[in-house]
Amino acid sequence: ETGVTQTPRHLVMGMTNKKSLKCEQHLGHNAMYWYKQSAKKPLELMFVYSLEERVENNSVPSRFSPECPNSSHLFLHLHTLQPEDSALYLCASSQDREPTPNRGYTFGSGTRLTVV
Amino acid sequence: DQQVKQNSPSLSVQEGRISILNCDYTNSMFDYFLWYKKYPAEGPTFLISISSIKDKNEDGRFTVFLNKSAKHLSLHIVPSQPGDSAVYFCAASWTGTYKYIFGTGTRLKVLA
Numbered sequence: 241e242t243g244v245t246q247t248p249r250h251l252v253m254g255m256t257n258k259k260s261l262k263c264e265q266h267l268g269h270n271a272m273y274w275y276k277q278s279a280k281k282p283l284e285l286m287f288v289y290s291l292e293e294r295v296e297n298n299s300v301p302s303r304f305s306p307e308c309p310n311s312s313h314l315f316l317h318l319h320t321l322q323p324e325d326s327a328l329y330l331c332a333s334s335q336d337r338e339p340t341p342n343r344g345y346t347f348g349s350g351t352r353l354t355v356v
Numbered sequence: 357d358q359q360v361k362q363n364s365p366s367l368s369v370q371e372g373r374i375s376i377l378n379c380d381y382t383n384s385m386f387d388y389f390l391w392y393k394k395y396p397a398e399g400p401t402f403l404i405s406i407s408s409i410k411d412k413n414e415d416g417r418f419t420v421f422l423n424k425s426a427k428h429l430s431l432h433i434v435p436s437q438p439g440d441s442a443v444y445f446c447a448a449s450w451t452g453t454y455k456y457i458f459g460t461g462t463r464l465k466v467l468a
Contacts (some may be wrong), residue, residue: 241402243400244399246399268445271454273454280365280458280460282358282360282457282458282460282461283400283445283458285442285455285456290454295454296455298394298453299366317377324387332399334376334454341391343402343405344390344402344405344447346402346455347392347399347400347401348399349397349398349399350398350399
């Protein structure tokens with residue numbers, strides 16, 4: 241248990257569905273992140289929140305909509321996704337917006353998303 | 357354009373031998389490098405890091421070497437154990453940023 245919890249662990253959704261991914265961190269960190277891991281590709285940074293303010297939207301399509309109601313919770317709202325959006329979605333947190341270089345992020349276990 | 361490259365998708369090593377995982381980068385601005393380890397159905401966990409002012413950092417069985425002139429780093433695991441079987445990601449960052457740039461990972465299998 242890393243202190244970053246993601247739910248659900250697995251999600252299968254149709255292209256017309258709306259669903260949400262949830263991330264919760266119990267570490268007292270101030271920054272949270274969404275990453276996408278597709279097969280044979282590097283982890284891709286999607287969104288960064290620092291003290292509940294979005295500081296980065298890394299050219300992510302609008303069908304992905306993040307929400308950070310407080311520094312402990314992060315959501316990723318999904319709607320009208322495409323099959324190519326199927327991937328492992330990882331949440332991470334760090335103490336500050338600029339993570340300590342020798343500690344990096346703390347990741348959750350991820351949500352395996354399949355779009356059918 | 358991939359700034360961090362792990363050109364070996366997989367590696368198999370006998371238990372007790374040395375595992376060497378390689379990573380190349382292109383951006384001279386990077387001044388911190390990290391290795392993460394990922395088991396199936398889990399998120400990546402931080403393993404070891406190195407600053408660009410050093411050329412070696414050691415933590416138990418794990419040692420990371422940095423060759424700045426070649427823009428190359430490597431992770432050595434000695435001796436390798438079956439529990440080391442996982443995917444290893446190399447990541448790089450630079451001072452003042454919140455971004456880590458990741459490689460595609462190398463799957464290590466340690467054979468008993």
